[in-house]
Amino acid sequence: AQRVTQPEKLLSVFKGAPVELKCNYSYSGSPELFWYVQYSRQRLQLLLRHISRESIKGFTADLNKGETSFHLKKPFAQEEDSAMYYCALKGTSYDKVIFGPGTSLSVIP
C-alpha cells in the first residue's frame, strides 16, 4: 500500500542550526516525491520535488530509494522557515497524491 510517514509531529531548532525533516514512504515502484509547505495563514504550496533536483529557499531533499526516504534538509535555519511541512508521494502520472501527516517546524530566534 502507498503510504507516507513523517515521524516528527513537532521539530524545534535554533536559528542558524541545521534542520532535517524526515520522510519515509512505501510504494512498490518509482514514485515522485514532493515537499509541500504551509506558512501561517497561507495556503498549502509546493516547496520542491525530487525530479527537479533543485534547492528552494535553501532547502534540498534527496530521494534514497534503498531507504525509501526523502528527507528535507537546510544547513542554516531561518525564522521565516517556521511552518508546517508535508511530504507527499505520487505513483504514476495519473495516480492520486498521498500526503504524510506533516511536521511543524519552529525556528527559535
Next chain:
Amino acid sequence: DAGVTQSPTHLIKTRGQQVTLRCSPKSGHDTVSWYQQALGQGPQFIFQYYEEEERQRGNFPDRFSGHQFPNYSSELNVNALLLGDSALYLCASSPDRTRNIQYFGAGTRLSVL
C-alpha cells in the same frame, strides 16, 4: 490571476444535512482534485476531476460526490453529514493530469454539529 478560489470560507451544518462546496481552478488549469484535511492530519485525497469526469477516487464513501463543469470549476457534495466530516476541505488544480504540480485553494472549513 486569483489562483484557486474556494467558497464558502466557513460553513456550519448539522448531522444528516447535505453540503455543497465550490472551487474555481487557476486560470488555464483543467484538472481539479479535492482533499479532506482533519485537524492535525495531512490532506486526504477524495477524488479528481478531469474533462468533467471523476478519474481517481480515494477511500471515501459514496456520500462524497462531485461534479466538474465545462469551465473546469468543480463542486464537492457531501450527503448525510456525520460529525466526523468536520474538516478543512481543500481544492487543488493542475495544468493537466500528467503534471504533478498542484496549486491549492485556501479551503472551506466545515463544522458539523
